Amino acid sequence: MALDKNAPETRSFKVVGSRPLRPDGIDKVTGRARFGADMSAPGMLIGHILRSPHAHARIRAIDTSKAEALAGVKAVVTRADFAAAPEGMEDVLDNCMAGEKALYDGHAVAAIAATSAAIARQAAKLIEVDYEVLPHVTDVDAAMAPGAPALHDGRSDETVPDGYSANVMSRVEYGHGDIEAGLAKADRVLERSYKTAATHQGYIEPHACLATMGPDGQADLWCCTQGHYMVRNTCAALLGMDQGQLRVTASEIGGGFGGKTTVFIEPVALALARKAGRPVKIVMDRTEVLRATGPTASSSIDVRIGMTKDGRITAADAELRYQGGAYPGSPVGMGSMSAFAPYDLENVRTIGYDVVTNRPKQAAYRAPGAPMAAFAVESAIDELAKGFGLDPLDVRLKNAAREGTRSSYGPTFPAIGLEATLRAAKDHPHWSAPLGPNQGRGVACGFWFNFGGDTCVTLNVTPDGTVTVTEGNPDIGGSRASMSMMAAEELGIPYEKVRTVIADTGALGQNEVTDGSRVTFAVGLATIEAARAAKREMCARVAKIWGIDEEAVIWEDGAAKPAGPNAGDYPPMTLAEIAAIASNTGGPIAGHHEVNAEGAGVSFATHIADTEVDPDTGATRIVRYTVIQDAGKAVHPAYVEGQFQGGAVQGIGWALNEEYIYGADGILQNPGFLDYRIPVASDLPMIDTVILEIPNPGHPYGVRGVGETSIVPPLAAVANSVSAATGVRMTDLPMSPPKVLAAVQGQQEG
Amino acid sequence: MSQIHVTTRLNGDETEFLCDAQETLLDVLRNRLGLTGAKEGCGTGDCGACSVTVDGRLVCSCLMLGAEAVGREIETVENMADGETLHPLQRKFLEHAALQCGICTPGILVAAKSLLEQNPSPTEEEARYWLAGNLCRCTGYDKIIRAVMDAAEEMRRAS
Numbered sequence: 001m002a003l004d005k006n007a008p009e010t011r012s013f014k015v016v017g018s019r020p021l022r023p024d025g026i027d028k029v030t031g032r033a034r035f036g037a038d039m040s041a042p043g044m045l046i047g048h049i050l051r052s053p054h055a056h057a058r059i060r061a062i063d064t065s066k067a068e069a070l071a072g073v074k075a076v077v078t079r080a081d082f083a084a085a086p087e088g089m090e091d092v093l094d095n096c097m098a099g100e101k102a103l104y105d106g107h108a109v110a111a112i113a114a115t116s117a118a119i120a121r122q123a124a125k126l127i128e129v130d131y132e133v134l135p136h137v138t139d140v141d142a143a144m145a146p147g148a149p150a151l152h153d154g155r156s157d158e159t160v161p162d163g164y165s166a167n168v169m170s171r172v173e174y175g176h177g178d179i180e181a182g183l184a185k186a187d188r189v190l191e192r193s194y195k196t197a198a199t200h201q202g203y204i205e206p207h208a209c210l211a212t213m214g215p216d217g218q219a220d221l222w223c224c225t226q227g228h229y230m231v232r233n234t235c236a237a238l239l240g241m242d243q244g245q246l247r248v249t250a251s252e253i254g255g256g257f258g259g260k261t262t263v264f265i266e267p268v269a270l271a272l273a274r275k276a277g278r279p280v281k282i283v284m285d286r287t288e289v290l291r292a293t294g295p296t297a298s299s300s301i302d303v304r305i306g307m308t309k310d311g312r313i314t315a316a317d318a319e320l321r322y323q324g325g326a327y328p329g330s331p332v333g334m335g336s337m338s339a340f341a342p343y344d345l346e347n348v349r350t351i352g353y354d355v356v357t358n359r360p361k362q363a364a365y366r367a368p369g370a371p372m373a374a375f376a377v378e379s380a381i382d383e384l385a386k387g388f389g390l391d392p393l394d395v396r397l398k399n400a401a402r403e404g405t406r407s408s409y410g411p412t413f414p415a416i417g418l419e420a421t422l423r424a425a426k427d428h429p430h431w432s433a434p435l436g437p438n439q440g441r442g443v444a445c446g447f448w449f450n451f452g453g454d455t456c457v458t459l460n461v462t463p464d465g466t467v468t469v470t471e472g473n474p475d476i477g478g479s480r481a482s483m484s485m486m487a488a489e490e491l492g493i494p495y496e497k498v499r500t501v502i503a504d505t506g507a508l509g510q511n512e513v514t515d516g517s518r519v520t521f522a523v524g525l526a527t528i529e530a531a532r533a534a535k536r537e538m539c540a541r542v543a544k545i546w547g548i549d550e551e552a553v554i555w556e557d558g559a560a561k562p563a564g565p566n567a568g569d570y571p572p573m574t575l576a577e578i579a580a581i582a583s584n585t586g587g588p589i590a591g592h593h594e595v596n597a598e599g600a601g602v603s604f605a606t607h608i609a610d611t612e613v614d615p616d617t618g619a620t621r622i623v624r625y626t627v628i629q630d631a632g633k634a635v636h637p638a639y640v641e642g643q644f645q646g647g648a649v650q651g652i653g654w655a656l657n658e659e660y661i662y663g664a665d666g667i668l669q670n671p672g673f674l675d676y677r678i679p680v681a682s683d684l685p686m687i688d689t690v691i692l693e694i695p696n697p698g699h700p701y702g703v704r705g706v707g708e709t710s711i712v713p714p715l716a717a718v719a720n721s722v723s724a725a726t727g728v729r730m731t732d733l734p735m736s737p738p739k740v741l742a743a744v745q746g747q748q749e750g
Numbered sequence: 751m752s753q754i755h756v757t758t759r760l761n762g763d764e765t766e767f768l769c770d771a772q773e774t775l776l777d778v779l780r781n782r783l784g785l786t787g788a789k790e791g792c793g794t795g796d797c798g799a800c801s802v803t804v805d806g807r808l809v810c811s812c813l814m815l816g817a818e819a820v821g822r823e824i825e826t827v828e829n830m831a832d833g834e835t836l837h838p839l840q841r842k843f844l845e846h847a848a849l850q851c852g853i854c855t856p857g858i859l860v861a862a863k864s865l866l867e868q869n870p871s872p873t874e875e876e877a878r879y880w881l882a883g884n885l886c887r888c889t890g891y892d893k894i895i896r897a898v899m900d901a902a903e904e905m906r907r908a909s
């Protein structure tokens with residue numbers, strides 16, 4: 001059969017680009033949808049985790065006998081109940097259940113399963129842990145200083161030069177050209193240091209799971225996760241099971257933002273279920289979420305940028321130091337790669353250091369590593385532009401990366417949308433709107449790679465001509481709707497005729513987690529290919545019925561039609577008609593596609609922020625905010641806008657309020673939503689959005705991921721805006737009222 | 751530990767349950783009565799995911815004891831729709847794509863309904879302040895506020 005080979009640019013869409021209601025919507029507005037904590041099982045026990053009260057301590061011994069003796073306690077596990085982790089997974093296991101040392105306040109040291117939550121909590125108090133308290137460190141620069149308390153001695157890899165603290169785990173370097181030669185050509189070289197605090201993903205749903213394991217070793221796990229296949233593989237490895245023996249079902253997920261791309265309680269619940277022989281449910285409370293999951297890295301960054309007085313960047317250099325908590329793996333690599341990605345630079349270099357501290361192991365957070373790097377770079381560019389009296393958008397346009405630019409991290413860009421976002425920003429009424437007293441305007445750009453990865457989709461045609469798309473990525477913000485739309489588009493049938501379901505791990509092959517803005521791109525691509533496979537099969541069946549060549553049957557508007565010399569010879573057969581007689585033409589009809597999706601398109605955004613700073617209190621209010629981003633192709637524009645708005649507001653929280661605050665004792669001081677304050681409705685105006693569509697050549701419909709880029713610019717956009725409003729350059733996030741007030745008063749006195 | 755016997759009106763029906771003295775209303779709803787629409791986001795009154803109304807007043811069910819429900823009228827998100835017919839707020843939330851993950855949605859719907867009962871014509875600012883106790887991490891609130899304002903307008907026209 002001949003399939004349409006329309007290039008994404010020229011194709012016109014019927015379903016894609018419209019705004020239908022999401023198929024899981026009614027369940028979610030009526031309270032019927034089942035999230036992680038909403039499941040129970042007969043005979044279920046409640047699990048509870050005992051956590052370290054120390055930032056850093058050697059665990060000499062754990063005595064669980066009193067807890068085990070308590071009536072209602074059915075199992076207690078410690079690290080001794082887990083075999084040694086397979087290579088490469090030692091840190092994951094150690095983070096789920098501490099071994100030799102507790103490495104941060106909140107680190108799990110033991111777990112109990114009991115007949116009620118109250119008994120489990122009571123039992124936790126009866127567990128005696130003999131700790132030898134050790135010196136600790138929580139600040140990235142302090143952890144890099146000579147003589148800092150070492151978390152893991154001798155684990156630095158070969159990239160770390162001699163003489164660095166044992167807490168530096170690795171070093172990366174990217175770039176090209178000659179920095180010093182470039183700087184020599186500049187009219188001004190700006191050198192600045194920036195800091196950002198650790199922030200938490202802040203999903204409203206705490207981690208929750210329900211584990212069951214039979215005496216035959218077969219197990220089932222229900223949990224809220226961004227990737228149940230990852231959960232299966234990781235838990236099977238940590239519990240010494242075959243992957244096929246563990247079936248994981250993803251619940252509806254109440255937010256993740258990267259924070260649910262790893263395991264915390266899931267292996268523990270399985271270990272308890274194995275020991276107790278009964279189902280075990282574990283639900284974290286908010287304090288546990290803040291103390292022991294997420295957050296993102298905190299950072300300390302030095303930037304040097306040289307610029308000519310007409311705004312051309314001659315060289316750009318940055319050193320990034322990220323602490324990612326108690327184990328190696330901060331996102332400093334991606335921070336280093338993304339820092340200067342928006343610009344076309346002759347001389348560019350980034351050096352990154354991955355540092356460990358006595359904090360919870362960082363987890364991915366929306367565009368991991370990029371927002372902090374963009375904060376530093378976009379602040380420096382803003383300061384240089386202002387110093388020369390240049391329009392900050394013009395300066396960015398002058399240096400913008402475009403098709404053919406060799407990126408700062410290596411690859412050469414195909415068609416990209418940065419310039420388009422900058423021009424749209426210049427043309428937007430927001431850019432020229434008047435400002436009131438104590439108000440300032442800031443602008444910043446952001447970049448994100450976007451991912452593809454392993455993906456499986458099966459598309460089944462039912463006997464009555466409806467279609468079920470089965471995919472393996474939890475729907476975290478409307479992706480069922482997007483998949484149904486792409487399947488409907490490709491098959492030429494109404495959206496209402498397609499239902500998308502998220503399969504458990506028994507139903508499909510391996511699926512990469514819902515991360516890297518990959519789902520609409522990669523699962524969409526696999527959905528389209530699965531639909532094409534089904535169309536090919538249907539055309540073949542019809543060719544047989546008509547007794548003509550397969551090549552002479554085309555698919556158009558939801559039906560098979562004779563083409564070429566046979567055109568018009570037979571009336572078209574619709575999908576429903578073909579489905580109805582499938583049993584007689586060879587059996588059920590389905591299409592499937594398995595792929596390691598490549599060709600994810602990078603995406604860029606430009607944000608404009610207006611703030612008003614109260615000179616008496618230092619409090620900052622967001623007055624107006626506009627997001628302009630390239631989506632490639634917006635499949636469901638309302639959900640694209642939602643990603644733009646949500647990312648922008650998380651970035652606003654990071655810029656203004658949110659931070660992990662540790663006391664001198666290394667204990668987290670604000671483990672609750674009262675003191676870890678995320679933006680609320682009254683903090684914000686409407687968030688304007690502009691969707692640009694510069695098609696991604698790597699996707700049949702031109703789709704790029706959209707979920708992450710939106711959190712990259714806001715830190716700098718807001719900081720540039722506050723700096724404009726106050727006349728003081730803000731280099732340390734969050735810009736909480738006391739900090740802003742001190743800066744404003746310092747300037748008045750100075 | 752002896753349990754307390756409670757009789758209350760839940761979503762219009764007389765309901766009885768036993769609970770421990772320290773058990774929250776949220777735990778009773780979720781764990782004893784099978785109503786998992788109200789969610790626990792914090793357990794400390796800071797997120798609003800557990801919002802219900804008690805005698806018509808908006809409360810965080812995580813801050814109230816189950817035993818305190820004696821003789822009260824409790825309404826949860828499960829009772830917002832009238833059979834098959836969604837409440838205008840529920841419909842507008844879907845039309846405006848005012849939910850992404852949906853975990854905050856039940857609490858926000860209950861809170862917004864309570865707002866519109868007290869103030870059928872809220873300004874955007876009033877809606878934002880009323881909902882300031884309901885955290886949403888996904889949406890940035892834009893589409894939530896639009897949905898609430900649109901539902902308010904539709905309900906005003908209908909009444």
Ligand code: FES
Nearest residue numbers: 792793795798812
């Ligand atoms: S769970 Fe009740 S306010 Fe958060």
Ligand code: FES
Nearest residue numbers: 850854886887888
């Ligand atoms: S939609 Fe996810 S928290 Fe509101």
